[in-house]
Amino acid sequence: MKSFYHRFLVSVVLTSAVVVSVSLSNVNAASNAGGKCTKAGVTAKSGKSTLKCTKVGSKLVWVAQKSATSGSSGTQPTSQRDIPAIIQNWGFNFADYSAATGKAGDMLIKGVTPPTFTGPNAATDNAMYRLLIGPIGAVVQGMVEPQYGFYLPLGTSVISMVDGTVCDVPKLYSNDYSVRVAPPGMSCMQGGAYILYEHEHILNPTVKVGDKVTAGQKIGIVGDYNPYWKAKGLGVLETGVFFSKKGSNAPWHACLSSFLDPSKKTALLATLSSAFAAWEAELGDNTLYDEAKMSPVGCYTTAEMTDSNNKNTSNNGG
Structure with a gap:
């Protein structure tokens, strides 16, 4: 029984590591709007922006999404x-x-x-x-x-x-x-x-x-x-x-x-x-x-x- 639980816990840890690794990979891949992505409809965070995998022409790329509260900070722009x-x-x-x-x-x-x-x-x-x-x-x-x-x-x-x-x-x-x-x-x-x-x-x-x-x-x-x-x-x-x-x-x-x-x-x-x-x-x-x-x-x-x-x-x- 102990051996079973040991194997179960090891399996959970390894599976979690894979999920975390995949998630980090997706976020890293989405670090820039316009970068390549692999599955249409998937979203990811990049800083304060939300990016969505979108088909543009024949390619899948990350596209920044408009936020419901998007706009200006109200401060004077520097550029x-x-x-x-x-x-x-x-x-x-x-x-x-x-x-x-x-x-x-x-x-x-x-x-x-x-x-x-x-x-x-x-x-x-x-x-x-x-x-x-x-x-x-x-x-x-x-x-x-x-x-x-x-x-x-x-x-x-x-x-x-x-x-x-x-x-x-x-x-x-x-x-x-x-x-x-x-x-x-x-x-x-x-x-x-x-x-x-x-x-x-x-x-x-x-x-x-x-x-x-x-x-x-x-x-x-x-x-x-x-x-x-x-x-x-x-x-x-x-x-x-x-x-x-x-x-x-x-x-x-x-x-x-x-x-x-x-x-x-x-x-x-x-x-x-x-x-x-x-x-x-x-x-x-x-x-x-x-x-x-x-x-x-x-x-x-x-x-x-x-x-x-x-x-x-x-x-x-x-």
């Missing part, structure tokens, strides 16, 4: 690394391009012709206005564009990219508005917050400072201040990620595509690529967007950028 990746959409109804409708969600592509110019600055102006979607990091007239520019049919609804609190609704130089939303957990202060998800050139804003918003909620319609695009039946929406960096008085921006919700990032970037390709096909020019130089899609740079947010610092025809 863009402190910005939470919580963006759920592009700021409007944007879907993969459909040849049947000629649209990518609410974005009209088929039949659209960009404004054209003559005169001494024609080459620069025509190049700038050929982009139906202005990418982040594009350099035009010596300036780096820190925000996306989208040209959408007049009256198109603008929706909040994130859950959060509206902390600033300033009237812009263009006689329209910006709706700037702070992430969950961050309080508003005079003039905004340390981190703001920006929806610029909005008419008829439906929210005010202090309002809680959810991603996908309508917050206004696209602005119509640009006369050249307006003549084509299109309005302007610019979106960006602003942050106030500790130790700096300058306004800073970061590549918006870097802060898409991990669970939606692949689909959102695929939609953007689809629209790039459709617009290039519409104009018969496959050189408009160099995706080989974008990482992630839509951004020619992931460096921190600063600008003064006025009519002289927008390269998106704004």
